[in-house]
Amino acid sequence: MKSSIRLVAVLATALAALGAAPTAFAQNKPHIGVSIPAATHGWTGGVVYWANRTKAELEKQYPGLKVTVKTAGSASEQANQVQDLHTASKIDTLVILPFESAPLTQPVAQVKGKGVYVTVVDRGLTDTNAQDAYVAGDNPGFGKVAAEYMAKAMGGKGNVVVLRGIPTVIDNQRVDAFNAVMKSHPGIKVLDAKHGNWNRDDAFKVMQDYLTRFKQIDAVWASDDDMAVGVQKAIEQAKRTDIKLVLGGAGSKDYIKKVMDGDKTVTADVTYSPAMIADAMKLTAAARVKGEKLPASTIIPSVLVTKENAKQYYFPDSPF
Incomplete structure (x- = not known):
């Protein structure tokens, strides 16, 4: 439990540090594409909620930054969306939670090969060379x-x-x-x-x-x-x-x-919160605006919830 607390503290510190003084980063105005599964079940419903909420927060925090969120109902649809985000939307940064690992690896590798910075969230790709950073639960x-x-x-x-x-x-x-x-x-x-x-x-x-x-x-x-x-x-x-x-x-x-x-x-x-998409978006935006890179891997710990500590993990207003 102590190690979990330390990992949470490290993540919070990283977010705070990267998110500080946004006016100092005004020279970079990235266009971030966020590609996530559609709300096919409760957890991905939470992902969609947190992604759209964080889009609004980031565009307000960093004037000139643009975030485009796309949802997909299948791996093939998401693969096509990744290409469209690059060719039509002209993104320079991709934050993606893959629908499935294997079918998305090559499409993501292709856009990375064309200069797009890639943060993969949660469902890792089968080839880590297709990504710049990885943010996930433990x-x-x-x-x-x-x-x-x-x-x-x-x-x-x-x-x-x-x-x-x-x-x-x-x-x-x-x-x-x-x-x-x-x-x-x-x-x-x-x-x-x-x-x-x-x-x-x-x-x-x-x-x-x-x-x-x-x-x-x-x-x-x-x-x-x-x-x-x-x-x-x-x-x-x-x-x-x-x-x-x-x-x-x-x-x-x-x-x-x-x-x-x-x-x-x-x-x-x-625990395995869908809010990790928000963490990934915030970390990626702060780094890209500043012209920096994320660590290769950021892991958010899983915690056992019992009757003794359940209250601190209960969020009745959440969609999930």
């Missing part, structure tokens, strides 16, 4: 924190099913870290892990399959609060009483509230 930490909590809550024994997100670098990092912890708990058996795509409906279908195939499930790592909604709906419809723990992630207000209220099944959550 995805290995996300999986590690979740697994450690689940193992303790289960008393080191029982059956677990896992719902993965969209096939991305960050999903691999989360699941690998989760599995690494579980290897040290031989009394816990991971029955299966399938992609629920960070989507309620997809997670509902995956969980229905699990419930049909497995007669004893003690816990579910949904790995996302939206997927946890679909998981719980499937459990309720099947009238299953064997599942004692459902652990999501990302810190949605609905699931933080469940933790706060002492829900018997949802006893914890793991």
